[in-house]
Every structure is written in C-alpha cells, then in structure tokens.
Amino acid sequence: MAPRADFAALRASPADVRVVTSDGSSIPAHSSVLAAASPVLERMIVGARRGWDADRTVVRVLGAPSDAVAAFLHFLYCCPDPSREKAAAAEDWGEDALGAHGAALLALAHAYRVPWLKRRVEAAVAARLxxxxxxxxxxxxxxxxxxxxxxxxxxxxxxxxxxxxxxxxxxxxxxxxxxxxxxxxxxxxxxxxxxxxxxxxxxxx
Structure with a gap:
C-alpha cells in the first residue's frame, strides 16, 4: 500500500491522542505511530497517560507553526519505518512541505529525535539554500x-x-x-x- 493510502487509513481510524500546537490547534493522532517514530513522543505519551485524565491523552508540540507540526506528523505517518525512507523520498507530497516548512521541520525532527526525517529535511534545506x-x-x-x-x-x-x-x-x-x-x-x-x-x-x- 502506498504511503499516502496508509496515512488516510490510519487517520480514518479512531485517534487515541491529540497533538496540541502553540496556537491551540488540536490534531488527532495515534499513539502507536507517534511512539514508534519518536522516542521523545513516546515518553511524552507515557507521561501524559499517568495523569488524572488518562483517557484523553494530550501531547503538546510547541515552538512551531501548526501547519509545520501537521506536516511533521504527516511525515511520521507516511514513513514510520526508516527502511521506507527511499520510497517516501520519491513521493511528491513531501516536496511542498519541505519547501514551506523546512526550517521548522528540521527543528522538530531534531528535537523529537527522528533521524531519517532529519537527514531528509537537512538535505532539502541545504539544496534550497x-x-x-x-x-x-x-x-x-x-x-x-x-x-x-x-x-x-x-x-x-x-x-x-x-x-x-x-x-x-x-x-x-x-x-x-x-x-x-x-x-x-x-x-x-x-x-x-x-x-x-x-x-x-x-x-x-
């Protein structure tokens, strides 16, 4: 199944976590995808579920525009497995996001420890320098x-x-x-x- 189809199918299933951005936007997501993609997000999810309202898990991804955070999550869904990096790199959907949010995506990939995405974004930012x-x-x-x-x-x-x-x-x-x-x-x-x-x-x- 193509990465875009995977993304659509996962987003259609019930989300169990909400990602809140700096401007208060709330993006539904799936903890299994986020935790598999980022050890930092995994720790944040575990910590959030220890709170008083474990059934409403909220993860705050701050310091970047909501559109950039949405693009970051999109990448995590479309290429959660580093072995699929080359296949994902050929997809056109990512190029617009890299052009529009390159700096923010690099910062997010670095902060949340997503090495395959960091490599791709770093190369894209360097190419557009x-x-x-x-x-x-x-x-x-x-x-x-x-x-x-x-x-x-x-x-x-x-x-x-x-x-x-x-x-x-x-x-x-x-x-x-x-x-x-x-x-x-x-x-x-x-x-x-x-x-x-x-x-x-x-x-x-």
Missing part, C-alpha cells in the same frame, strides 16, 4: 546539529560572500549577533587555509 537565507541557516545548523547544512552555508558564503553580506540576515546578525558573523568568516578563513595546504601539498608531489 540562498544567500538571503545563509546566515539564518547557519544558526539553524548549529541549533540542530546539522553538519551538512553547516557545510552548505560555508560553501555558499565562499562562493558569493558579497551576496550574503547584503542579506537581511547578515545585517540583523551585525546588530544583534555579531558572533554569528564571525563564525561565518571563520569558516571561510578555515576553508582558505585548507585550500592553501592542499595546493602546497600538491606542488610538493
């Missing part, structure tokens, strides 16, 4: 321990630092987070040093 978004993406990479995105930011800055410096993210960092600017410049310096050593070694051969 622009000079305007490079500084914000660098900060996101640090917060979410995303080395491939970190490297993509460094490569983009090395390719077109002037465009990065014209971005609103760079100007904002200059006003509020100069350390982020220094980190990006340090990355460029380190890359230059590595290139210089490689060239020197090549001439010695």
């Amino acid at each position: 622009t000079a305007e978004r490079a500084v914000d993406a660098l900060k996101l990479a640090a917060l979410c321990d995303a080395p491939r995105l970190h490297l993509a930011c460094a490569r983009l800055a090395a390719k077109d630092l002037a465009a990065v410096q014209r971005s609103e993210g760079w100007r904002f960092a200059g006003r509020h987070d100069a350390g982020l600017q220094l980190e990006l410049l340090q990355l460029l310096h380190d890359a230059d040093q590595i290139d210089a050593r490689v060239c020197k070694f090549g001439h010695m051969l």
Whole structure:
C-alpha cells in the first residue's frame, strides 16, 4: 500500500491522542505511530497517560507553526519505518512541505529525535539554500546539529560572500549577533587555509 493510502487509513481510524500546537490547534493522532517514530513522543505519551485524565491523552508540540507540526506528523505517518525512507523520498507530497516548512521541520525532527526525517529535511534545506537565507541557516545548523547544512552555508558564503553580506540576515546578525558573523568568516578563513595546504601539498608531489 502506498504511503499516502496508509496515512488516510490510519487517520480514518479512531485517534487515541491529540497533538496540541502553540496556537491551540488540536490534531488527532495515534499513539502507536507517534511512539514508534519518536522516542521523545513516546515518553511524552507515557507521561501524559499517568495523569488524572488518562483517557484523553494530550501531547503538546510547541515552538512551531501548526501547519509545520501537521506536516511533521504527516511525515511520521507516511514513513514510520526508516527502511521506507527511499520510497517516501520519491513521493511528491513531501516536496511542498519541505519547501514551506523546512526550517521548522528540521527543528522538530531534531528535537523529537527522528533521524531519517532529519537527514531528509537537512538535505532539502541545504539544496534550497540562498544567500538571503545563509546566515539564518547557519544558526539553524548549529541549533540542530546539522553538519551538512553547516557545510552548505560555508560553501555558499565562499562562493558569493558579497551576496550574503547584503542579506537581511547578515545585517540583523551585525546588530544583534555579531558572533554569528564571525563564525561565518571563520569558516571561510578555515576553508582558505585548507585550500592553501592542499595546493602546497600538491606542488610538493
């Protein structure tokens, strides 16, 4: 059965947990799916069921827009098994969500420890990286321990630092987070040093 059909069938069955987002939206879900996909959600569900109203299990997923949380849950339903990651990656349904909610999905996948989704979102965010978004993406990479995105930011800055410096993210960092600017410049310096050593070694051969 296709992932989309699995999702529709599960959503049609009675839900036993409600996911509440920051704006108060409530999304019905199934504890078996959430617990299988995320050890963090599993602990939250177990903890919620120890409360006074165990028959009405509520899990709060905060800090992200409700649309992003809904997309996150959609991914968990459509690909709860990491062995199906490649099949799910071919589905068109995920591309729009990755484009619209990439940063939030990366943060959610990291926070709730869904490694296969984190890998996919990190690659998608890196592939969509622009000079305007490079500084914000660098900060996101640090917060979410995303080395491939970190490297993509460094490569983009090395390719077109002037465009990065014209971005609103760079100007904002200059006003509020100069350390982020220094980190990006340090990355460029380190890359230059590595290139210089490689060239020197090549001439010695």
